[in-house]
Amino acid sequence: MAEVRYEGATRLYEGTEEPAVNALDLDIVDGELLVLVGPSGSGKSTALRMLAGLESVDQGGVYIGGRDVTLVPPKDRDIAMVFQNYALYPQMTVAANMGFALKQQGVPKEERVRQVREAARILDLEPYLDRKPKNLSGGQRQRVAMGRAIVRRPQVFLMDEPLSNLDAKLRVQTRTELADLQARLGVTTVYVTHDQVEAMTMGHRVAVLKDGFLQQVAAPKELYSRPANLFVAGFIGSPAMNLITVPVEDGVASLNDLSLPLPDDVRAEVNRRGLKEIVFGVRPEHLELGQEGTSGEVAVVEELGSEAYVHVRIAHGAETELIVVRVGGETSVTRGDFVNFGVTGANHYFDPDGDRLDAKPVPGAG
Amino acid sequence: MSSDTGLVVGQKRWTSWALGLLAWAVGLLFFFPIFWMVLNGFKEEIDANSSPQLFFDPTLDRYRDVTSETPGLLGFKEAFANSFWIVLISTILVMILAVPAAYSLAIRPVRKWRDVLFFFISTKFLPIVGAILPLWIIARDLDLLNTRTVLIILYTAMNLPLAVWMLRSFFMEVPRELIEAAQIDGAGLRGQLTSVVMPIVAPGLAATALLCVIFAWNEFFLAVQLNPVDGSTMPIWVTSNVSTRGNFLAKLSAASTLATLPVVLAGWVAQKRMIRGLAMGAIK
Amino acid sequence: MTDTQPDTAPDAGPDTRDEERAEERRHLERREKWIRRLPLLPALLFTIVITQVPFVFSLFYSLTDWKIIPPTPRTFIGFDNFTDLVDNQFFRDAAWVSVVMTASAVLLSLILGTGIALLLDRKFFGQGFVRTLLITPFLVMPVVAGLVWKNQVFSSQYGVINWLLNLVGIDNVEFVTRYPLWSIVIVLVWEWTPFMMLIILAGLQGQPTDVLEAARVDGATNRAIFFQITLPHLKPYLELGTLLGSIYLIQVFDQIEVITGGGPDSSNIPFFVFQRSIGGGWDFGAASAMSIVVVIASIVLANLGLRVLSGLLEGEDPA
Numbered sequence: 001m002a003e004v005r006y007e008g009a010t011r012l013y014e015g016t017e018e019p020a021v022n023a024l025d026l027d028i029v030d031g032e033l034l035v036l037v038g039p040s041g042s043g044k045s046t047a048l049r050m051l052a053g054l055e056s057v058d059q060g061g062v063y064i065g066g067r068d069v070t071l072v073p074p075k076d077r078d079i080a081m082v083f084q085n086y087a088l089y090p091q092m093t094v095a096a097n098m099g100f101a102l103k104q105q106g107v108p109k110e111e112r113v114r115q116v117r118e119a120a121r122i123l124d125l126e127p128y129l130d131r132k133p134k135n136l137s138g139g140q141r142q143r144v145a146m147g148r149a150i151v152r153r154p155q156v157f158l159m160d161e162p163l164s165n166l167d168a169k170l171r172v173q174t175r176t177e178l179a180d181l182q183a184r185l186g187v188t189t190v191y192v193t194h195d196q197v198e199a200m201t202m203g204h205r206v207a208v209l210k211d212g213f214l215q216q217v218a219a220p221k222e223l224y225s226r227p228a229n230l231f232v233a234g235f236i237g238s239p240a241m242n243l244i245t246v247p248v249e250d251g252v253a254s255l256n257d258l259s260l261p262l263p264d265d266v267r268a269e270v271n272r273r274g275l276k277e278i279v280f281g282v283r284p285e286h287l288e289l290g291q292e293g294t295s296g297e298v299a300v301v302e303e304l305g306s307e308a309y310v311h312v313r314i315a316h317g318a319e320t321e322l323i324v325v326r327v328g329g330e331t332s333v334t335r336g337d338f339v340n341f342g343v344t345g346a347n348h349y350f351d352p353d354g355d356r357l358d359a360k361p362v363p364g365a366g
Numbered sequence: 367m368s369s370d371t372g373l374v375v376g377q378k379r380w381t382s383w384a385l386g387l388l389a390w391a392v393g394l395l396f397f398f399p400i401f402w403m404v405l406n407g408f409k410e411e412i413d414a415n416s417s418p419q420l421f422f423d424p425t426l427d428r429y430r431d432v433t434s435e436t437p438g439l440l441g442f443k444e445a446f447a448n449s450f451w452i453v454l455i456s457t458i459l460v461m462i463l464a465v466p467a468a469y470s471l472a473i474r475p476v477r478k479w480r481d482v483l484f485f486f487i488s489t490k491f492l493p494i495v496g497a498i499l500p501l502w503i504i505a506r507d508l509d510l511l512n513t514r515t516v517l518i519i520l521y522t523a524m525n526l527p528l529a530v531w532m533l534r535s536f537f538m539e540v541p542r543e544l545i546e547a548a549q550i551d552g553a554g555l556r557g558q559l560t561s562v563v564m565p566i567v568a569p570g571l572a573a574t575a576l577l578c579v580i581f582a583w584n585e586f587f588l589a590v591q592l593n594p595v596d597g598s599t600m601p602i603w604v605t606s607n608v609s610t611r612g613n614f615l616a617k618l619s620a621a622s623t624l625a626t627l628p629v630v631l632a633g634w635v636a637q638k639r640m641i642r643g644l645a646m647g648a649i650k
Numbered sequence: 651m652t653d654t655q656p657d658t659a660p661d662a663g664p665d666t667r668d669e670e671r672a673e674e675r676r677h678l679e680r681r682e683k684w685i686r687r688l689p690l691l692p693a694l695l696f697t698i699v700i701t702q703v704p705f706v707f708s709l710f711y712s713l714t715d716w717k718i719i720p721p722t723p724r725t726f727i728g729f730d731n732f733t734d735l736v737d738n739q740f741f742r743d744a745a746w747v748s749v750v751m752t753a754s755a756v757l758l759s760l761i762l763g764t765g766i767a768l769l770l771d772r773k774f775f776g777q778g779f780v781r782t783l784l785i786t787p788f789l790v791m792p793v794v795a796g797l798v799w800k801n802q803v804f805s806s807q808y809g810v811i812n813w814l815l816n817l818v819g820i821d822n823v824e825f826v827t828r829y830p831l832w833s834i835v836i837v838l839v840w841e842w843t844p845f846m847m848l849i850i851l852a853g854l855q856g857q858p859t860d861v862l863e864a865a866r867v868d869g870a871t872n873r874a875i876f877f878q879i880t881l882p883h884l885k886p887y888l889e890l891g892t893l894l895g896s897i898y899l900i901q902v903f904d905q906i907e908v909i910t911g912g913g914p915d916s917s918n919i920p921f922f923v924f925q926r927s928i929g930g931g932w933d934f935g936a937a938s939a940m941s942i943v944v945v946i947a948s949i950v951l952a953n954l955g956l957r958v959l960s961g962l963l964e965g966e967d968p969a
């Protein structure tokens with residue numbers, strides 16, 4: 001078991017202009033489950049594959065357990081990887097698939113069988129040990145891929161969207177099992193997904209990537225409550241945070257009839273940067289329908305049972321903008337109603353260029 | 367997986383029947399010359415050399431005739447043995463050369479893999495006739511005329527581009543992730559090849575080898591130019607049964623059947639995979 | 651954790667580490683390059699030596715006056731062999747035969763092959779068996795194919811066709827003597843139609859069914875489906891068939907040898923080269939010049955073909 005470190009790690013694919021992963025600095029502590037998340041093409045897989053040794057690191061380095069493995073071939077890195085399509089060896093049985101790595105290490109047969117059985121027991125795969133992968137269901141294949149990884153007892157698990165081929169329900173269930181298994185084994189894990197719910201529910205910490213740049217690494221809660229920039233604010237959370245550009249005058253931002261006095265630190269920053277406009281962000285749960293506030297017409301109501309999301313169309317300069325407000329379930333509001341809403345809690349303020357405007361939190365807190 | 371090309375839906379039943387019947391008719395028509403050849407091989411010369419007849423007393427005598435040895439002439443046993451060894455060794459050589467090359471073009475591609483593949487294929491565009499005279503001179507000067515060696519070397523060269531082409535397409539079918547998984551599982555190059563790559567491409571290897579066997583077995587041009595005498599092969603033996611005097615049709619048919627049979631059987635067995643290798647190599 | 655780096659000496663700052671790495675990286679890249687190239691080299695070298703080097707010799711011979719029988723000393727005569735070719739009626743005939751033979755055989759077998767593939771791409775009783783019958787001509791030794799057709803199908807005395815013609819009261823026709831070129835083309839088409847058929851069949855069966863179904867739901871007629879969906883889908887397969895067919899058919903020799911044994915009406919350039927040299931002419935200088943002409947023609951053809959090929963390989967990058 002080991003900690004993992006990226007140090008200015010950069011990967012520039014041949015024939016491309018921009019690095020797929022750009023000067024990535026990331027520390028992952030021993031036993032942590034770190035999730036790499038980001039939109040498609042943001043470089044998540046590339047970052048993972050650099051750690052696996054499947055892509056070369058063109059600048060900087062990667063370390064596993066303090067050992068510089070930048071130039072070490074994959075087979076000598078002592079890692080295990082779960083692929084999106086599982087990459088099970090088609091001509092081998094489940095048992096042989098799981099035992100393959102041990103065989104390569106020269107582990108004697110009886111020991112191999114014992115360890116494979118043990119892993120199969122943990123994953124409920126015992127009845128299938130003699131089957132070929134093609135005779136398994138998608139979920140079972142996924143577990144075999146997991147089994148192949150855990151038999152090894154590697155220093156690090158690498159997983160690239162391991163659940164994306166499962167149906168929605170199984171995905172949710174497996175997600176919990178996987179997180180639990182990881183916690184029990186205590187193996188440092190780097191987990192790639194583009195599904196931010198998966199990221200938030202599983203990760204001890206989550207690293208958000210965009211265009212090859214690391215945007216923020218933080219615990220899920222902090223990522224949600226203190227997104228470091230506009231991108232993270234918009235990316236994390238479902239439905240997404242309402243983000244709307246508003247004018248600022250004398251330290252007060254205004255959204256139609258709503259006056260939003262800025263906190264002191266934000267105000268200072270706005271003045272320092274000389275901003276006339278900022279991006280105001282507020283999550284749907286921090287808005288409330290009522291008598292007060294600004295008004296708009298209800299465009300859509302998404303009823304989820306326990307709660308509902310009301311999309312309110314408000315005038316915004318010459319255009320209109322949709323604002324999402326969370327309300328309790330079984331709401332009586334319907335499409336076409338005119339409603340008022342106000343702000344009840346945590347607001348976020350961003351420079352239109354992307355930066356978060358309030359003072360940096362004290363390092364180590366949060 | 368048969369994707370009916372749209373001829374079926376909306377068609378009357380009898381049209382469908384008629385098309386099936388037509389397919390049979392065309393199939394039988396194409397096969398007829400071969401059928402006729404096989405049939406004639408079981409006739410007496412006198413029956414073969416008269417107006418075509420379907421019914422006769424079958425005899426194996428022509429097979430006895432063509433396989434009996436005449437001193438000084440290329441006999442069946444000798445030609446068969448020559449063909450067998452030439453085809454076998456050249457095919458083995460082709461595979462030894464082509465497998466690593468195809469691996470290099472598909473799984474761990476060199477930077478200019480496209481150019482290299484083009485080069486291999488382009489050699490097939492250059493007619494052998496452009497090289498045959500120098501080859502003849504070189505073979506003569508090296509004392510290789512009329513030896514099996516010269517045919518082994520040339521058949522290897524003849525089949526190599528096609529083999530590289532086909533094998534590359536079979537190697538391309540190995541999912542990249544599988545090889546990566548094997549790397550991560552700690553397998554070295556040998557482990558990756560023996561445990562992951564080979565089991566997947568083995569049927570493709572077999573089909574490729576078979577195609578090489580077919581082409582080499584049937585080859586006539588080079589054999590006639592460079593090795594028309596002692597160490598010669600089955601196609602030349604077949605033509606040696608054509609005589610300018612007397613009737614030879616039944617004998618020729620028997621000889622032709624013997625010469626054709628091994629390769630036709632092989633081709634029947636491997637038909638689907640061979641074409642997949644040829645077609646999929648280019649079209650994904 | 652930043653301070654736990656057992657591998658690195660404590661005083662090795664990031665800069666020196668980077669330099670070390672860069673050095674090692676270069677070394678590894680060089681090695682990797684060779685590891686990738688090495689498996690290619692034997693095949694590449696072998697192919698170059700056996701197929702390319704002789705051409706250089708051919709080129710040289712073609713510039714000389716050189717007969718082996720009777721032995722004459724080799725003298726350098728520049729391009730005389732080539733200029734002689736222009737006036738050589740036999741060579742022009744051979745060139746024309748080459749063109750007609752290749753083009754008609756490729757075209758006819760492609761059309762027939764496509765038709766038969768369409769017939770076979772539907773469920774009917776004995777489908778697999780009929781396909782097996784149909785591919786057999788391609789597997790038959792070309793020499794045998796030529797002999798069988800000549801002696802048992804075309805022959806005026808014992809041939810099946812004439813027997814049938816007699817039945818309907820038409821007199822015997824000596825096909826091979828009357829129509830030497832077309833007799834050969836028929837045999838070539840008989841041999842290559844199966845090959846084309848198999849390639850087209852591979853294409854038809856790789857056709858995504860959902861597109862066809864969608865078209866049908868949209869109310870397209872069978873005709874429209876064929877011309878607007880199936881045919882465009884088959885295009886690369888048709889191109890591949892043309893390409894591979896041309897490569898082999900431009901070099902036809904065996905069938906000519908056994909059916910007509912040459913002659914102005916049926917010998918293509920490869921056969922003519924053979925006749926002028928090893929086949930009895932022994933005029934290696936002139937024959938080499940002819941073969942160079944074929945090679946040049948083929949290079950032109952190959953360029954067209956390779957353009958097709960590169961279209962086929964487009965977008966497929968294993969790197």
Ligand SMILES: Nc1ncnc2c1ncn2[C@@H]1O[C@H](COP(=O)(O)OP(=O)(O)OP(=O)(O)O)[C@@H](O)[C@H]1O
Nearest residue numbers: 013016020039040041042043044045046047194969
């Ligand atoms: N082999 C390659 N050659 C060139 N560019 C590549 C290669 N692989 C990936 N890229 C590019 O690098 C960038 C990052 O790709 P990567 O696969 O890491 O994205 P990702 O975050 O995993 O996306 P996804 O969620 O779609 O899997 C993309 O812009 C992609 O186009």
Ligand SMILES: [Mg+2]
Nearest residue numbers: 044045046160
């Ligand atoms: Mg990815």
